[in-house]
Amino acid sequence: MKHYLYKLFLFSVVIAISIGFVFSRADGHFDPFYKRFTSAKQSSLILGSSRVAQGLMPSVFDKTFGNKTFYNYGFTYNTCPFGPTYLKSIKSKFDTHSKNDMFIIAVDPWVISSDGINPNDSLQFDESESFLGKITSVNCNPNLSYLIKGYSDMYVKMLYNKSPYFLHDDGWLEVTVDLTTEQHQKMIDKTVKDYIKKCDTYKYSKVRLDYLKKTILYLKQYGTVYLVRLPVGTEMIAIENQLIPDFDAKIYELSQATSINYINLFKDTTKYDYIDGHHLTKESSLLISKKVANFIQNIEENNRLQNENQ
Amino acid sequence: MLFNSLEFAIFLPIVFLLYWFVVSKKIKYQNVLILVSSYFFYGWWNWKFLFLIVFSSLLDFYLAKAISKTDSNQQRKLYLSLSIVANIGLLGVFKYYDFFIESFSEAFSFFGQTIQPQQLHLILPIGISFYTFQTLSYTIDVYNKKLKATNDAVAFFCFVSFFPQLVAGPIERASNLLPQFFKKRIFDYDKAVDGSRQMLWGFFKKVVIADNCAHYVSIIFNDAHEFSGSTLLLGAVLFAFQIYGDFSGYSDIAIGTAKLFGFEFKQNFAFPYFSQNIAEFWRRWHISLTTWFRDYIYIPLGGSRVSKAKAFRNIFIVFMVSGLWHGANWTFIAWAILHFLYYIPTLFFKKNKRYLNQISKNPMLANVKAKFNMLTTFVIVTFAWIFFRATSIKDAFAYIDGIFSRTMFSLPEFRSEEKLWIILFFIVFQMLIEWKGRFHNHALEHFGLQFPKYVRYGFYYALVMAIFLFGSQQEAFIYFQF
Numbered sequence: 191m192k193h194y195l196y197k198l199f200l201f202s203v204v205i206a207i208s209i210g211f212v213f214s215r216a217d218g219h220f221d222p223f224y225k226r227f228t229s230a231k232q233s234s235l236i237l238g239s240s241r242v243a244q245g246l247m248p249s250v251f252d253k254t255f256g257n258k259t260f261y262n263y264g265f266t267y268n269t270c271p272f273g274p275t276y277l278k279s280i281k282s283k284f285d286t287h288s289k290n291d292m293f294i295i296a297v298d299p300w301v302i303s304s305d306g307i308n309p310n311d312s313l314q315f316d317e318s319e320s321f322l323g324k325i326t327s328v329n330c331n332p333n334l335s336y337l338i339k340g341y342s343d344m345y346v347k348m349l350y351n352k353s354p355y356f357l358h359d360d361g362w363l364e365v366t367v368d369l370t371t372e373q374h375q376k377m378i379d380k381t382v383k384d385y386i387k388k389c390d391t392y393k394y395s396k397v398r399l400d401y402l403k404k405t406i407l408y409l410k411q412y413g414t415v416y417l418v419r420l421p422v423g424t425e426m427i428a429i430e431n432q433l434i435p436d437f438d439a440k441i442y443e444l445s446q447a448t449s450i451n452y453i454n455l456f457k458d459t460t461k462y463d464y465i466d467g468h469h470l471t472k473e474s475s476l477l478i479s480k481k482v483a484n485f486i487q488n489i490e491e492n493n494r495l496q497n498e499n500q
Numbered sequence: 501m502l503f504n505s506l507e508f509a510i511f512l513p514i515v516f517l518l519y520w521f522v523v524s525k526k527i528k529y530q531n532v533l534i535l536v537s538s539y540f541f542y543g544w545w546n547w548k549f550l551f552l553i554v555f556s557s558l559l560d561f562y563l564a565k566a567i568s569k570t571d572s573n574q575q576r577k578l579y580l581s582l583s584i585v586a587n588i589g590l591l592g593v594f595k596y597y598d599f600f601i602e603s604f605s606e607a608f609s610f611f612g613q614t615i616q617p618q619q620l621h622l623i624l625p626i627g628i629s630f631y632t633f634q635t636l637s638y639t640i641d642v643y644n645k646k647l648k649a650t651n652d653a654v655a656f657f658c659f660v661s662f663f664p665q666l667v668a669g670p671i672e673r674a675s676n677l678l679p680q681f682f683k684k685r686i687f688d689y690d691k692a693v694d695g696s697r698q699m700l701w702g703f704f705k706k707v708v709i710a711d712n713c714a715h716y717v718s719i720i721f722n723d724a725h726e727f728s729g730s731t732l733l734l735g736a737v738l739f740a741f742q743i744y745g746d747f748s749g750y751s752d753i754a755i756g757t758a759k760l761f762g763f764e765f766k767q768n769f770a771f772p773y774f775s776q777n778i779a780e781f782w783r784r785w786h787i788s789l790t791t792w793f794r795d796y797i798y799i800p801l802g803g804s805r806v807s808k809a810k811a812f813r814n815i816f817i818v819f820m821v822s823g824l825w826h827g828a829n830w831t832f833i834a835w836a837i838l839h840f841l842y843y844i845p846t847l848f849f850k851k852n853k854r855y856l857n858q859i860s861k862n863p864m865l866a867n868v869k870a871k872f873n874m875l876t877t878f879v880i881v882t883f884a885w886i887f888f889r890a891t892s893i894k895d896a897f898a899y900i901d902g903i904f905s906r907t908m909f910s911l912p913e914f915r916s917e918e919k920l921w922i923i924l925f926f927i928v929f930q931m932l933i934e935w936k937g938r939f940h941n942h943a944l945e946h947f948g949l950q951f952p953k954y955v956r957y958g959f960y961y962a963l964v965m966a967i968f969l970f971g972s973q974q975e976a977f978i979y980f981q982f
Contacts (some may be wrong), residue, residue: 191520191687198696199959205964212969327766344919348970 213337215348218357221341223265225282225357226249228331232261233288233360233414236361237280237405238296239267245420245470246294248360250479254487258292262361267300269320271395272402272408280405282328284412291413294482295406296420297441302398305388309395335449364472367465378467385468394434399444406448415450416486417441420478421458423467453485503543503753504707507511511541516760520687522756531654531681534761538663542627552590557660559586560635561653564642568649575958576643583639594628596828627667630826633792638865640796647675648691653715655681664757668750668766670788677763682828695759697944700960701933701965702752709930710745712736712973717916721889724899729908732899736938739889740882741927744773747786752942771938773881773931777851778842789825793818804847815847816840826888831896835887842880924971 218225222243234255236246241264245488248260263283270276306314316322321340327333347353356364369377394456409415419441422430438454455478462474470478501507515537523529543550552734555950563583567576641647650656659678662930665671720727720735727735748769755765772784782790806824823836844849866874890896914920937943948956 192687192688194687194692201960204961205968208961208965209968342972344922344970344972349969 195396207433212345212348212363213332213334214339216332219353219355220348221343222353222355222357222363223384224333224336224341225345225359226263226265226361227325227328227333227336227466228341229329231260231285231329232240232259232263232283233285234258234291234293234411235280235284236260236262236264236294236296237270237276238264239270239298239301240264240315240363241298241420241422242294242296242418243361244365244465244481245365245475245478246296246418246480247362249290249358249362250362250476251294251483254480254483257290260292260294260360264296264361265322269322270301271301271315271316271317272398272405273315273317274401275315275317275320275323277405277408279322279328281408284409286411286412291409292486293409293413293415294418295409295415295484296418297402298419298422299437300388300392300406301432302402302440303396303433304393304395305391305393309393310397312397314447333494362475363499365454365465365469366472369465372401374465376424377465378423381466381468382429385426385429386395389433392433399440403444403448404446406450410448410450414490415448416489417445417450417452418482419452419454419456420470421455421462423464424459426468427459451486451489453482455481501541503750504703504711507544510897511537512757512760519734519761524687526847527682528654529686530685531658534662534731535654538658538661538666538906542661542666543664545626552625553631553661553666554657556587556590556632556635556655559583560639560660561650561656564649565651567639567642573763574616580639580643583636587636589823591628594625595790596824598828610742627832631660631666632669633789634785635672635676637671637792637796637924638678641674647678650678652682662758662763664754664761664763665765668747668754669751669786670751670754670765671792672765673789673792676766680763683737688762691759691762694945694959695756697756697960698759698927698942699756700963700967701752701942701944702749702756704963705745705752705930706749707967707971708745709923710742710749712919712926712970713742713745716920717889717921717973718743719894721899724895724902727902728910729903729905730910731914732903733908734912734914736882736886736889736903739928740773740878740885743885744769745886745930748772755942760952767941771943773878773937774874774938775877776870777846777877778839778880779846779851781877782839782843793822797821810846811847812844815843819843819895830885830893834893834896835884837886838884842884926966926970 197243234251236242236251238246243264243266246262246264248262251260252258261283263272263280265276269385270279273329297308303309304315306316308314321336321342324339325333325335327335354365354367356366358364406415406417419438430437438456441452441454458478462478463471465471501511514535519530519533523533539550539553542553560583563579567579570576570579599771638647638656642649655678658681659672659674662677663673717735717739718732724732724735730868745804751768755768758765766788768786768788770784770787772781775781776782783950798818801817802810803814819836819840822839823832824836826832826835886899887893887896890899893909933947934943937945937947940946948959
């Protein structure tokens with residue numbers, strides 16, 4: 191028995207060291223989410239789906255609002271639609287000791303929709319089974335909880351840097367793709383096809399909209415909240431309008447009810463370039479980040495002047 | 501609790517250490533620990549269904565005792581009938597009620613009548629088909645006087661719920677497993693090492709082969725109409741390896757785990773994809789279930805020692821029951837009918853007993869005829885798997901229709917994905933290792949024993965790292981649903 195345990199122990203130690211070595215290679219290249227769970231608690235947050243994860247660069251906002259440090263905590267529309275899972279995760283990531291923060295929440299029809307028979311049954315929200323629902327901690331380095339429970343691809347990817355994306359320390363997901371015109375069109379066609387299919391099963395969820403409101407109200411306790419709708423490629427406009435035809439009216443109503451600003455850039459479609467029809471290219475991300483930052487700066491400036499006049 | 505989970509990685513060492521260091525002095529203590537651990541293992545999924553296992557165990561424990569106590573044939577029959585009705589009844593309610601009621605309703609609508617029967621929508625208790633058959637075999641064996649009824653309730657409850665094989669088999673016979681709970685277990689180094697090797701190979705098949713195949717199989721089967729014929733063909737082949745890796749992997753882990761505790765289970769998979777005809781395939785695939793059907797259904801019906809027509813009928817009944825056992829869906833019935841059709845020629849030409857206990861005696865390569873036989877058997881088995889995997893008969897036919905389209909000879913989609921090539925590489929690797937170990941109880945039983953220790957340990961290290969590096973996301977075992 192002792193002989194068996196001794197051998198097993200030695201073997202396990204070698205395996206543990208090897209696994210530790212592989213895990214130590216986890217960086218911004220190996221996975222588009224991991225590093226968001228290894229950073230400390232954050233103050234000013236940029237929230238939303240993958241469009242915002244790639245589209246809004248915290249560094250641009252840092253420059254514009256010198257006294258604030260922004261952090262991009264956006265994921266994908268199927269892991270972080272507004273609901274109990276994302277709200278819980280935001281609360282875990284947010285540093286409640288900070289004050290006068292700023293929060294930018296990007297919205298689109300997908301993040302307030304659900305698939306399944308009843309889009310308002312929060313017990314059936316799929317994201318609770320995603321990494322965001324599974325992991326127990328979002329602020330530790332290394333984050334074994336994510337590496338073991340959350341990561342779903344092969345670990346061998348940690349050993350080579352071949353991915354087209356890089357997750358920056360501030361949470362911005364940089365995607366570098368070099369596509370020919372034909373490949374680019376193929377990618378757009380595929381995305382459009384996928385989303386048309388999704389449109390058949392996804393439905394507007396009142397419960398998700400309520401959770402968006404809860405998220406806003408929670409964050410409002412700690413600073414100013416802005417709602418933003420980013421533009422998408424022309425091919426995607428019709429699909430989103432079909433999913434929730436009165437989306438803008440709903441969000442506008444919500445912004446009124448919660449007394450926050452809604453910056454709608456949805457119609458700026460042609461001013462930007464997209465990788466696959468709805469994710470902005472690096473260059474366009476920079477442009478739109480500046481635009482959103484300027485918008486907010488203007489609003490803040492107007493508010494300040496108004497307050498001074500009063 | 502899944503074998504391929506962090507929870508099991510913590511659970512197993514704790515139970516193992518308690519078993520050999522804390523309660524090793526008395527068999528009874530060891531059995532109590534096994535029982536508690538087994539219920540904990542099962543309850544981790546849903547503790548409410550523990551009551552079903554306890555009920556089944558209690559029922560058969562007392563009915564078997566009642567059978568052995570009386571000499572009255574009428575009473576013995578009554579007790580046996582009670583056991584069969586109760587066990588099959590539970591299985592029927594939880595597994596088949598909705599299926600039969602829905603089929604009944606569809607049959608009515610076919611004749612222009614509409615009825616809307618109440619469905620139960622019950623959750624299927626994991627492993628119910630396995631432990632029901634296991635406990636049922638005990639009562640039948642006691643009735644047939646092949647076995648004496650035990651008075652040791654703890655040992656019997658352990659036999660029904662022993663955690664390595666509780667949820668997905670192998671379906672152990674009381675005559676093999678129950679006596680092991682009465683014997684003193686002494687730690688056997690060689691057995692533990694062999695068990696560890698078998699577990700390692702099981703994990704490799706499950707995590708590297710089955711779970712990775714599952715990724716493509718799901719994509720292809722879920723949207724079959726969108727893919728070319730060659731891709732659909734690829735999907736079917738990948739499913740053949742997925743289900744084999746998944747189920748035989750589970751069996752290897754279960755048998756290996758049992759060895760760590762000093763128990764011996766019967767072999768459940770004997771390299772079925774090296775079979776040279778369908779009869780041989782069924783002697784090598786899910787052996788514990790096949791032999792269960794043989795002993796408790798086929799032979800009582802007369803087996804093959806009856807007229808040819810009756811022999812065909814007996815085989816047909818066994819395949820139908822096997823199809824239904826796998827699930828409450830017409831696709832499983834279609835799968836079973838296909839296998840019955842495959843079986844007919846072997847029975848008709850009396851070739852069903854060919855290739856007993858042999859897979860190409862040539863140590864390295866099989867001869868051309870053997871290779872051809874293996875390939876054709878694999879092809880027809882894979883074809884039948886399409887029905888097994890499809891969600892409906894209509895989908896299965898659409899899938900087959902898609903395969904035999906003009907795009908059958910095009911290059912399959914996903915060919916540029918390195919993940920697919922990794923899977924294909926590991927499938928070839930798996931088949932080579934299994935071919936090498938085909939004369940043994942499991943692929944690694946004697947694998948590489950002739951090499952120096954450092955080479956063997958290097959190989960085990962490579963396997964563990966392959967499981968870690970190339971393993972896919974945690975997937976439940978397919979056979980849990982049965």
